Amino acid sequence: MSTIENKIGTVFLPVSNIEESRDWYCRLLGIQRKGDIQFGHLYVIELEGVNLVLDQKIFQKTGPLQAPIFHLNAVDIEKAYNELRESNVEVTTTIQHGHWFNFKDPDGNEIMVCQC
Missing domain, CATH: 3.10.180.10 (2,3-Dihydroxybiphenyl 1,2-Dioxygenase, domain 1)
Known part of the structure; x- marks a missing residue:
């Protein structure tokens, strides 16, 4: 038996501007902004099921x-x-x-x- 659960907790999405992307996705999904930008480059959008994490730090690495x-x-x-x-x-x-x-x-x- 594995200690790793058989579910996805979050999906990371590379973004170039964390503030603009946060606002764009919140508008797209019709949700209010909750919480702060973490560590200067992460923003968690809590969705039903799997969360979406916008990550400015990985954008340049992956495009x-x-x-x-x-x-x-x-x-x-x-x-x-x-x-x-x-x-x-x-x-x-x-x-x-x-x-x-x-x-x-x-x-x-x-x-x-x-x-x-």
């Missing part, structure tokens, strides 16, 4: 993510798609198979939205 390493859930994929396009977010795919699409955050990280 933007070219493929999504996580997806955000949406109840209505068409509404989510239209909201992002109307908000001038760079949407990089059309809705695929009526189920998902990708977009880029301000740093060029590729993020997926999936209808749950």
Whole structure:
């Protein structure tokens, strides 16, 4: 038996500007900012399930993510798609198979939205 649990606790996302990214993701997700920027380069966004940690320190080492390493859930994929396009977010795919699409955050990280 392993002492490592079979669940993901958080996902780290490289960002170039921690303050701007914090504000952008909070607006995107419709949540209030909670807590402070930690150690000058980390901001934890508490989500249902897995947390998202924005990390300015790792941005220059890795650059933007070219493929999504996580997806955000949406109840209505068409509404989510239209909201992002109307908000001038760079949407990089059309809705695929009526189920998902990708977009880029301000740093060029590729993020997926999936209808749950």
